[in-house]
Amino acid sequence: MPFAVYVLGLAVFAQGTSEFMLSGLLSGIAADLHVPLGAAGLLTSAFAVGMVIGAPLTAAACRSWPRRRALLFFLGVFVAVHIAGATTSSYGVLLATRVVGALANAGFWAVALVTALALAGPHQRARATAVVVGGVTVACVVGVPAGAALGELWGWRSAFWTVALVSVPAAAALLPAVPSGTPEDAPEVSARSELRALARPRLLLTLLVMALVQGATFCTFAYLEPLVTRVTGLGASGVPVVLALFGAGSFLGVALAGRLADAHPGAVTGTGMTALAAGWAALALTADRPAAAPVLVLLQGALAFGTGTTLLTQVFRLAPDAPTLAGSFATAAFNVGAAAGPWLGGLALGAGLGFRAPVWVSALLMGVALVGAGALALPSGPPAARSGADAPAE
Known part of the structure; x- marks a missing residue:
């Protein structure tokens, strides 16, 4: 695997830490900037919205740029807004830096994915995707708790400074590792042609399935704390352990998907999604058993991120003539699920359905995802009429 792919994973680690770290910093931010806790929570929502909107917009804006220039530009903006956020005393400025940081993160993600795939070659697509996505899983295990x-120890601003500092060596390593010119494999087509390529029904259905899988994942992940403390009975001290188990499982799942998905994408996706649906239902039923719940959380983390990585690779297989915009739409689909899942789980909790309700919602979302995956498995037309873009997925 080329060294540059691992550098991209390092940069994604820093950005993933930034995306999720506010969950442990909200009280400090609210007290320091003299705003309600709910207003501090909007900083997380602003980042998610910026990721969803920014992914296709930034990818479209830089689609003709050399990849090294685009990566360094987005990473430079990301570092700058974190320095601004670490030094500001204004809530409005901090909110703006979160939005701009999300736009930069979304653009970097889109370019990083297609760059990693191009550098790794056609036979290591899943492994390259796993290395980049692995940056997010390491962020969940190490970056967010750190x-x-x-x-x-030193206040919420120190976390922002650390994210900026971790990004600097990644930028320095990208400079010699990624080719400076326009890649030879870049499609010489208009943005309108790329968008037409993204309108293929099978690709849109894959993106929908991907959003549903992520929605199921984050629906339960967002409410693990009350599940662990009030249903499983492990107490507050058990929450970090369970979260670490989920993060460790996600890292393991990404690593295994990188090894298996290039040769058997359909088997990995089908088996993973079926097991996910069964696993969420099993967790909902056994959440009150301290011996069972942590094991299931570990397995679900592995299945969720392993399946998600394989689906992400499938998006590029289905859109070889629109790689940059395909990466941006995949990023947007990931974040739509990450935002919608906790919202749906919150509705279930608000309806008084109990602390297991978000887990049942996850199982329901996976049931819908399985229906979509079943439709993807159907032939899209007569064998002679099917295009080469659809063939790898089948």
Whole structure:
């Protein structure tokens, strides 16, 4: 695997830490900037919205740029807004930096994915995707707890400074590792042609399935704390352990998907999604058993991120003539699920359905995803009429 792919994973680690670390910093931010806790929570929502909107917009804006220039530009903006956020005393400025940081993160993600695939070659697509996505899983396991610890020791601003500092060596390593010119495999087509390529029904259905899988994942992940403390009975001290188990499982799932998905994408996706649906239902039924719930959380983390990585690779297989915009739409689909899942779980909790309700919602979302995956498995037309873009997925 080319060294540049691992550098991209390092940059994604820093950006993933930034995306999720506010969960442990909200109280400090609210107290320091003299705003309600709910207003501090909007900083997380602003980042998610910026990711969803920014992914296709930034990818379209830079689609003709050399990839190294685009990566360094987005990473430079990301570093700058974190420095601005670490030094500001204004809530409005901090909110703006979160939006701009999300736009830069979305653009970097889109370009990083297609760059990793191009550098790795056609036979290592899933492994390259796994390395980049692995940056997010490491952020969940290491970066987010470290950010919370820094916030406790030296205040929330220290976490922002650390994210900026971690991004600097990634930028320095990208400079010699990624070719400076326009890639030879870049499609010489208009943005309108790329958008037409993205309108293929099978690709849109894959993106929908991907959003449903992520929605199911984050629906339960967002409410693990009350599930663990009030249903499983492990207490507050058990929450970090369970979260670490989910993060460790996600890292394991991404690593395994990278090994298996290039040769058997359909089997990995079908088996993973079926097991996910069954696993969420099993967790909902056994959440009150301290011996069972942590094991299921570990397995679900592995299945969720392993399946998600394989689906992400499938998006590029289905849109070889629109790689940059395909990556941006995949990023948007990921974040739509990450935002919609917790919202749906919150509705279930608000309806008084109990602390297991978000887990049942996850199982329901996976049931819908399985219906979509079943439609993807159907032939899209007579064998002679099917295009080469659809063939790898089948």
